[in-house]
Amino acid sequence: MKLNLKLGLLLVVIFCYNVVPCFGSxxxxxxxxxxxxxxxxxxxxxxxxxxxPRNVLSTSRLNGGYRDNLKAVFNHDMKNATGVDGATYLDYLQGVAKHLGLNPARATGMxxxxxxxxxxxxxxxxQTLTVTAIVTGGVEGNGGRAGDPATYFSPGKKTTLHKPGxxxxxxVIDADIPSGTMTRALVTCTEAKTAALQELMAGSKYSNGLATGSGxxxxxxxxxxxxPLYLEDAGKHSKLGELIGRTVKQAVKEALLRQTGLSPQKQHSVLRRMNRFGVTEETLYQQYLQEYGMIDKQRFSTSLRQLDKEPALLTGTSLYVHLLDQFQWQLLSGDELTQAGNDLLLLTAGKYHVSPPTLAVDELEPSVRAWSGLVVKVVADRVNQ
Structure with missing residues (x-):
């Protein structure tokens, strides 16, 4: 009997640790x-x-969609949870709600x-309108751009692959708005999130585009x-839409800064600007070995990191990357890419007193390699001085 009791308590502790937060919080x-x-x-x-009473529009699996009978909403950190997948995710959220003292039938959670x-x-x-955005987030591990290649397709299955948000x-909008306007508010909110990511130049992890959100x-x-305040418009022309945009952009940026340090200062980097095109310290090192021969990797890395935030190289890189984006978006022709790319290569190479690589092909990969070649050439000039 004592053994069974101890075993039961042990199972409760294991369930508490792996599935929901422990009691007495x-x-x-x-x-x-x-x-x-x-x-x-x-x-x-x-x-x-x-x-x-509050009206809630939620993307949650737990009481998601439009609801007017909920008593609470929650956002839950589940990174330490184990054994949670598409089949058990709803049960997991219900368990979290119960632990928090909420009625799972009257709550929605993320x-x-x-x-x-x-x-x-x-x-x-x-005036009498107040809008509040409460945000947690990170984008550097799961950032994606709308239209990036997907990872799964599960028609007819209700228990699809689950990944935490x-x-x-x-x-939170302190106004009475109809359900259609709540949906419009969701659109404006999403646009504001994407605008925050664009202003940070956050890259997708699944393509060479800029992220529009995480997956x-x-x-x-x-x-x-x-x-008593009734509003019917949450679009960008309305004051409600403006406040949604301002609060969400600010909160998303602050949350990303707190979670991973993502900020304008962190993005002030040649490597981070080029990373979404597959350019890393390792790829540059390998290109150096191919073009200039053996060098101690630590010596190479030290020189590269010194260059990484230098204004002359960084501003040139930023302009060059924008050329690549506009070429991919078909806003610039191949001839325009080649002409402007060579102008930037020549200008930036001149600032470092090295000969510029030549961009001869109006394709993405050779264009990326040409700028990588310039970075490697500047590193080689530094280490050989």
Whole structure:
């Protein structure tokens, strides 16, 4: 009997550790919304419990879609969970809700691999309207561009592959808005997230394009039907749309900074600007070996890292990368790419007093290799001085 009791307790502990946060957790108040609802953190979740009726539009598997009968929403860090897949993900979210003291039938939640300690909250107001964005996220491991190659297709299957969300957004609008306007708010919110990623020049991990989000982003829009302020437009021409754009962009940038350090300063790098085209320290080192012969890798790396943030090379790289983007988007012809690319190669090479590589073919791969060749040539000149 004692053995069975000990075994049962052990199984509870294992389940608690692997599936839901452990019991006896402390609630930490993070923010009081203009609606009167409190945003708080408990264990590895950020929760909003509703004081009064709220309308919610959610992308969640748990009570997702449009709902007007929910009592709470949550965002949960599940990176330490084990054994969770498409077949068990809904059960997992229900278990998290129960642990948090929420009724699983009256809550909706999102899973993520981002830490709740890195949550960003941004709020802005105009007259009696207040909009608040509550965001966790990372994009450097799972960033993707709309239209990138997919990884699975499961027609007719309800239990598809599950991955926890990366950029998760709770958007709280302290106004009474109809369900169609909530959907429009979701569109504006998504545009704002993408604008934040574009302004950071965050690259896709699945193509050489700029990321428009991660592959697993989730969003909730929460509106206040009890508000005396009634609005029917959440597009970019409306003040509501403006506040959505401003709060979401700011919160997404702050969340990415907190989670992975992604920032304008971090992106101020030749290697990071060229990374989405397959250019890395290792590929440059191999190109150096092919063109200039053996060099100690540490010596090469030291010289490359010194060059990495130099304004002359960085600004030239930034302009060259934009040429490559516009060529791929068919905004520049092959002849225009070749002419402007050679002009930039000549200009930047002149600043470092080396002879420029020549771009002779209006194709992406030779164009990337030409600029890589310039970087390698500057490194070679430095190490041989």
């Amino acid at each position: 402390e609630q930490v108040k993070l923010y009081t919304l203009s609606t009167g609802d409190t945003v708080y953190r408990e264990d590895t979740s950020v929760i909003i419990s509703f004081e009064k 899973g993520t691999a981002a830490s709740m300690e890195n949550v960003a909250i941004q709020s802005e107001s105009y 990366t950029i998760n957004i709770m958007l 697993t982003d989730q969003t909730m829009v929460i509106a206040n039907p009890g508000s």
